[in-house]
Amino acid sequence: MFKDSWTPSVDLQEAPAPSTQFDLPNKGDQVRGRRNITEDVNGNLICNLMPDKLEAGDWRGQADKVNLAEESLLNKMIRHALVTNRNQVEVLQADPTSPLYSVKTFEDLRLTPELLKGVYNMGFNRPSKIQECALPMMLAQPPQNLIAQAQSGTGKTAAFSLAMLSHVNPANKWTQCLCISPTYELALQIGQVIEQMGKFCPDVKVEYAIRGNRLLRGVKLQAHIVIGTPGTVLDWCVKYKFIDPKKITLFVLDEADVMIATQGHQDQSLRIYRQLTKDCQMLLFSATFEDSVWRFAERVVPDPNIIKLKREEETVDNIKQFYVDCKNKEDKFMALCDLYGCLTIAQAMIFCHTRKMASWLSEQLSKEGHQVAMLSGLMTVEQRAAVIERFRNGKEKVLVTTNVCSRGIDVEQVSLVVNFDLPVDFSGNADNETYLHRIGRTGRFGKQGFAVSMVDSIHGMDIINQIESHFNRKIRKLDTRNLEEMESMLA
Numbered sequence: 001m002f003k004d005s006w007t008p009s010v011d012l013q014e015a016p017a018p019s020t021q022f023d024l025p026n027k028g029d030q031v032r033g034r035r036n037i038t039e040d041v042n043g044n045l046i047c048n049l050m051p052d053k054l055e056a057g058d059w060r061g062q063a064d065k066v067n068l069a070e071e072s073l074l075n076k077m078i079r080h081a082l083v084t085n086r087n088q089v090e091v092l093q094a095d096p097t098s099p100l101y102s103v104k105t106f107e108d109l110r111l112t113p114e115l116l117k118g119v120y121n122m123g124f125n126r127p128s129k130i131q132e133c134a135l136p137m138m139l140a141q142p143p144q145n146l147i148a149q150a151q152s153g154t155g156k157t158a159a160f161s162l163a164m165l166s167h168v169n170p171a172n173k174w175t176q177c178l179c180i181s182p183t184y185e186l187a188l189q190i191g192q193v194i195e196q197m198g199k200f201c202p203d204v205k206v207e208y209a210i211r212g213n214r215l216l217r218g219v220k221l222q223a224h225i226v227i228g229t230p231g232t233v234l235d236w237c238v239k240y241k242f243i244d245p246k247k248i249t250l251f252v253l254d255e256a257d258v259m260i261a262t263q264g265h266q267d268q269s270l271r272i273y274r275q276l277t278k279d280c281q282m283l284l285f286s287a288t289f290e291d292s293v294w295r296f297a298e299r300v301v302p303d304p305n306i307i308k309l310k311r312e313e314e315t316v317d318n319i320k321q322f323y324v325d326c327k328n329k330e331d332k333f334m335a336l337c338d339l340y341g342c343l344t345i346a347q348a349m350i351f352c353h354t355r356k357m358a359s360w361l362s363e364q365l366s367k368e369g370h371q372v373a374m375l376s377g378l379m380t381v382e383q384r385a386a387v388i389e390r391f392r393n394g395k396e397k398v399l400v401t402t403n404v405c406s407r408g409i410d411v412e413q414v415s416l417v418v419n420f421d422l423p424v425d426f427s428g429n430a431d432n433e434t435y436l437h438r439i440g441r442t443g444r445f446g447k448q449g450f451a452v453s454m455v456d457s458i459h460g461m462d463i464i465n466q467i468e469s470h471f472n473r474k475i476r477k478l479d480t481r482n483l484e485e486m487e488s489m490l491a
């Protein structure tokens with residue numbers, strides 16, 4: 001195994017760093033305290049202000065951070081099927097005069113029998129919505145560039161995996177397809193899809209340009225497809241020359257939104273891009289499309305075809321929304337217990353703002369005899385996926401969580417969502433988007449759902465009013481001590 005001064009530096013760059021505590025002067029901050037500086041899995045520095053003394057209900061301290069790369073990985077791990085989306089795919093062609101092709105079957109794509117077998121073997125009967133339009137473009141001759149945006153779970157990874165496998169000429173013993181992904185774990189996930197889909201194409205070789213995978217100096221890589229993180233890919237192309245970037249004919253950049261949110265990855269991606277030839281086909285995928293993503297995409301993908309599939313709107317229509325007036329967290333807990341006594345709850349999700357609160361609440365609920373599962377940002381993504389799986393299978397009826405998992409969990413049996421802490425943004429205003437994602441966990445699949453928010457301050461009441469007027473839906477007061485009234489309201 002080869003080792004020199006360069007490899008550890010890439011390892012360091014792409015490895016998660018331990019949490020570090022610094023005592024810094026907090027110029028301009030109203031609250032005195034310590035700054036907890038940590039690095040997320042992408043190498044982003046996260047600075048959490050940890051006040052010396054948290055006020056009751058303080059929304060700023062210790063909130064669990066939603067990490068885009070982790071969220072994306074978790075989504076991949078817990079999803080076993082396509083996300084349904086009834087919106088129409090929007091297509092903008094680079095050459096509007098060329099005919100627009102879309103396919104209804106995988107046979108229409110004229111794939112090799114081995115590859116077609118691989119696709120069917122994965123249980124894919126027909127292309128997903130985005131695949132119907134994207135696949136013919138990706139497989140077209142002459143090659144076409146593509147920027148595609150669609151929410152997670154719509155079949156993007158499967159689409160570009162198929163494109164790469166179909167693109168490769170196994171007789172050419174060099175790297176022809178290069179795919180970059182924001183993290184080690186995400187790169188492995190993509191590789192798994194390619195390996196599974198290419199199961200019946202044994203001549204196609206895949207390699208991972210990720211930390212820890214060290215090749216002997218001077219080696220010329222024979223793998224046809226390389227998937228990796230930007231730092232290692234750049235070094236494999238430029239420093240070690242394991243890959244000749246001039247021979248790459250298909251370049252895929254996945255999760256562009258996560259990529260540009262990660263320090264250094266945007267520059268590295270651009271540097272990789274500059275090594276490629278003008279004829280190299282470029283494909284870029286993203287779940288969201290803010291201006292910054294769009295500007296980046298335009299730099300990496302010249303003359304693109306553009307495909308967009310809008311996220312299906314979440315609605316609060318079949319969710320009965322309430323708030324409960326409480327004095328403090330103990331009072332909120334009492335109200336929660338009252339609620340339990342009254343509602344026939346299939347399963348419930350309870351949202352807290354901090355890990356500490358989530359732990360306290362889980363403990364209290366367990367003492368009351370409830371089977372409780374808990375999710376927090378302290379857990380690894382694998383641990384979170386396992387907890388969600390157990391909850392999905394009904395092993396626990398209550399899931400206490402921070403914001404780290406408010407998205408993406410589809411559990412049909414969730415009939416109650418409780419905002420034990422209200423969703424607020426950093427400035428203390430109502431976080432309407434988070435509220436919607438949280439309560440959207442109930443009332444799914446056309447069923448009736450209940451969302452109850454616990455309010456323990458004037459500020460909290462103000463937040464409820466803000467949410468009410470944002471969604472233009474009444475949030476009614478619920479008196480959990482008045483059983484009769486409660487039963488009639490929840491009926």
Ligand SMILES: Nc1ncnc2c1ncn2[C@@H]1O[C@H](COP(=O)(O)OP(=O)(O)OP(=O)(O)O)[C@@H](O)[C@H]1O
Pocket residue numbers: 072075076079080081082083123124125126127128131150151152153154155156157158159
């Ligand atoms: N044509 C298809 N038919 C049935 N299932 C499919 C099809 N394409 C993809 N899937 C499955 O749907 C799920 C989501 O697909 P995929 O991972 O490709 O989506 P994505 O848009 O890349 O989402 P993410 O970025 O979260 O991975 C996966 O479980 C995948 O196996």
